[in-house]
Amino acid sequence: MSEEQLSSQEGDGFAVASVPAARRRARGSAWIYVCIAIVAGIAAGGIASFFLADSLKALGIPDPGRVTTVGLPFVRAAAWIAMATSVGSFLASSFFISPREHDAETLNTAPLTVDGHVAKRVGALAALVTAVLAVLEVPLVLSDTTGSSFLEVLDPQLFTYAFPNISTAQVWLLTAGLAAVVGIGGLIASRWGSQPVLLVLSVLMVVPLGMEGHSASGGDHDYGTNSFLWHLIFMVLWVGGLLALLAHGRRLGPDLTMAVRRYSNLALFSVIVMVCSGLINAAIRIEWSDWFTTRYGLIIVAKSVLTLVLALFGFAHRQLTMPQLKSRPELFRRVAFVELLVMALTVGVAGTMGRTPPPPPRDPNLNSMQILLGYELSEAPSVAGLFTHFRFDILWGTLGLLLAGFYAYGVWRVRRRGLTWTWTRTAWWMAGSLGMTLFMSSELGMYIPALYSMHMLGHMVLSMVVPLLLALGAPLTLMMEAWEPGFGPHEWALAATRSRIVGFITHPAVNLVQFLFFFYILYLSFDLYEYAVSEHAGHVIMNACFLVSGYFYFWELVGPDPIPHRRPTGLRLLLLFISMPIHLYAGVYLMQLGQILGENFYLSLDLPWNPDFAYDQKMGGGIAWGFGQFPLVIVFGTLFLEWLREDRSAARRHDQKADLDGDQDLEDYNAMLARLNDEDYR
Structure with missing residues (x-):
């Protein structure tokens, strides 16, 4: 190709017109x-x-x-x-x-x-x-x-x-x-x-x-x-x-x-x-x-x-x-x-x-609670405090706002394309994302590091409530609807639904084990729990694990997003019934546990209302036992309704087929029974 021809062409997204040859050389x-x-x-x-x-x-x-x-x-x-x-x-x-050489189905x-x-x-x-x-x-x-x-x-x-x-x-x-x-x-x-x-x-x-x-x-x-x-x-x-x-x-x-x-x-x-x-x-x-x-x-x-x-x-x-x-x-x-x-x-x-040594702290007389938690708790948690105490959580509160903003932008793009989006999915997602912001920034979120009962409440919310609500929002489906096909969010979301890694994690057996693993490994290992609650990094890692693990669990069970090799509704109902007693047993175990988890750390906080940590741990076990039923009821209801819809759909298909072939399946079945009856008489 001549120099004139080269200078008149334009590369894929990178123009070469009027650019000297010396500047077109790759470096x-x-x-x-x-x-x-x-x-x-x-x-x-x-x-x-x-x-x-x-x-x-x-x-x-x-x-x-x-x-x-x-x-x-x-x-x-x-x-x-x-x-x-x-x-x-x-x-x-x-x-x-x-x-290269890909389409929406083979991007991975x-x-x-x-x-x-x-x-x-x-x-x-x-x-x-x-x-x-x-x-x-x-x-x-x-x-x-x-x-x-x-x-x-x-x-x-x-x-x-x-x-x-x-x-x-x-x-x-x-x-x-x-x-x-x-x-x-x-x-x-x-x-x-x-x-x-x-x-x-x-x-x-x-x-x-x-x-x-x-x-x-x-x-x-x-x-x-x-x-x-x-x-x-x-x-x-x-x-x-x-x-x-x-x-x-x-x-x-x-x-x-x-x-x-x-x-x-x-x-x-x-x-x-x-x-x-x-x-x-x-x-x-x-x-x-x-x-x-x-x-x-x-x-x-x-x-x-x-x-x-x-x-x-x-x-x-x-x-x-x-x-x-x-x-x-x-x-x-x-x-x-x-x-x-x-x-x-x-x-x-x-x-x-x-x-570089920073200047002296503003308050050189920090107590142990301020040093370990970063802030001070002056009284026991109360219902009234839910509406009066607020301390914005920069990590999880901000993440919740970003998730809500991302979803709202996606819905806006869907409507701009002239398509529709179910308002219930939007409500589920906003309840999960904004709910996480409010929960982690309220008095409940503030007390999570200080009391075992509040820690368990936070565990339940971050692993069973917020992930369930987010999964019902179908974010990947929203991305595929909001963006046009091509190498962009549409294909990326579709690739996520076809990913082998996602397929492995959402396999029913693997998904059940990973969901229960984080629960049992944390509370059966006293040293691990002590370290996790005594370090800020431990809190961050715990909350992240709860959130991600819970999302995959509920995404596979009831998420509207398409995932690799989704199992039949009946099998998912069976897995739900298997997981419920295992989860309940953990709550019973914690209520009867004699040793106090994280006792040394909780004592070092020197909480001014002198809580009974043994009683508080029993309350935490009760929360694990009873609170988990609320999201599981939603999951059961969703799966049951899905099962009914599948059954009705199968019945309609059978009726339509019967109208077309004169109910040939029934005729064949009756003929088979007649042959068996004749053979018995012989």
């Missing part, structure tokens, strides 16, 4: 990943070396040496860039780059394109780099915490003594394990269906680190930790998404316009989340007057200014580069590269906050 991006990581590391290490040494000395913290002082923030910042690269690459291979098994394969491989390698850096961070953290040099902590005796007592080092080792799993899985996987799973796993690498640091200690630490977790998740999506997008553009990959549009929406939402969560976190940690008078505050100011600059870059993309993406793709790449450099500086600055 690799490995040097960009390394450059961004080095910039972030130098920013973090430089601040630590020249800005924080005096602060640590003034606080009497031993100097662990230059290797740790500079190396710890450098490695930490580089690890964050590696995590972001992994997340962004799997985001691209999942939702920015369409696979569709092979990745060359561009998708490259993005996937980059995500896997970045995860393995994260694992290496996380392992390196472990001795650096030990060195920094103990005040010993880096070489000293490598001594096996000191290492084995310090490691079990320093949670930050343990978290980095956990992160290394997760990253290794993601990296190995990414190298093995080759089909599109595995990419969203790898994306979720890569995001989970961030979660353990979000539970550590200044945000996880002191008063209001539940607000601090939850807002920090939102902040980190959308930071890696924001940074990683742009890295993957720039690399895709440099490869001259297809569908760039679509990818940029999707990333632009994600970036806008990420900016909003990061600004809100950052302000909340900063307001909890320091006074407004400390922003410009302390070094910790100055770091927050620098990070805020850089975030504002990044928001301006996003505005420039929307106004300048996106309208010219087809005619001047190199403009987008140049602006994106400069934006990534600013992002790297932001990550580097943020990476020093974990090692």
Whole structure:
């Protein structure tokens, strides 16, 4: 093909018209990943070396040496860039780059394109780099915490003594394990269906680190930790998404316009989340007057200014580069590269906050309850308190609002397409999502960590009420109705209903076991329950397990969404009857249990009304025994009505067939009886 012919054609979402041949050559991006990581590391290490040494000395913290002082923030910042690269690459291979040779029915098994394969491989390698850096961070953290040099902590005796007592080092080792799993899985996987799973796993690498640091200690630490977790998740999506997008553009990959549009929406939402969560976190940690008078505050100011600059870059993309993406793709790449450099500086600055001593707390006289829970409970729970006490739950309350907003947007799109959507499904979903927000932000949600009975009530609501209501809302069906067919939400939702992983989890035997497993493993293991209730991370993990496990259980039983190999209604009714007594037995067991679960933690709260924990545990067992019947009645009613509809439908089909063939089945049956009767007489 001639140069003139090339210049007159337009690629799939990536125009090449009037673009010189030198600019159309595909380029690799490995040097960009390394450059961004080095910039972030130098920013973090430089601040630590020249800005924080005096602060640590003034606080009497031993100097662990230059290797740790500079190396710890450098490695930490580089690890964050590696995590972001992994997340962004799997985001691209999942939702920015369409696979080849697929349709709506075969998306899960569709092979990745060359561009998708490259993005996937980059995500896997970045995860393995994260694992290496996380392992390196472990001795650096030990060195920094103990005040010993880096070489000293490598001594096996000191290492084995310090490691079990320093949670930050343990978290980095956990992160290394997760990253290794993601990296190995990414190298093995080759089909599109595995990419969203790898994306979720890569995001989970961030979660353990979000539970550590200044945000996880002191008063209001539940607000601090939850807002920090939102902040980190959308930071890696924001940074990683742009890295993957720039690399895709440099490869001259297809569908760039679509990818940029999707990333632009994600970036806008990420900016909003990061600004809100950052302000909340900063307001909890320091006074407004400390922003410009302390070094910790100055770091927050620098990070805020850089975030504002990044928001301006996003505005420039929307106004300048996106309208010219087809005619001047190199403009987008140049602006994106400069934006990534600013992002790297932001990550580097943020990476020093974990090692920067914050100003003294607002209230230095926190009691044990405020330290352990993050807030204070002054009186026993009451019915009146349900209407007077409210403390918004930043994690689960926000999640409920987001789920409600997503569903409302989907219904709006359905109606805009001229289709209809059942109002009952909308009511079910809104009751589940908004109900979770109200419950977790009410007095009941506040008392969940403090009393076993309230914990059990929260368990029942999060595993049996909210998931049931959400499952009845049919969210995947809504996505398929709201978006047109094509590589987008419609196909993604359809792929979820055809997924082998979903099919395995929703197999009746597996689904029943996983639903009961979390209940029994938690309450039969005293040490596990003690750890789960005494740590904020334990509460988050428990609630997440309750919610996800319950959703899969009820989704398979009564969810209107199509799922792989849904079993007949009669079999699902049988499984319901099997699960009911097993669940009831757990409640009876807890009511008769002599040992108090989590007693040491509950006593350490020093609750002012001196509750009887043995009686409270019996109440919790009673809640598990009696409260679970309410959602099961709804499930039974739904399945029974579905069974009746199936029976009536079968009867109508039989009557229609009888009208067409003169009830031939009955004639054949009578003839068979007559033959048998004749044989008997012979």
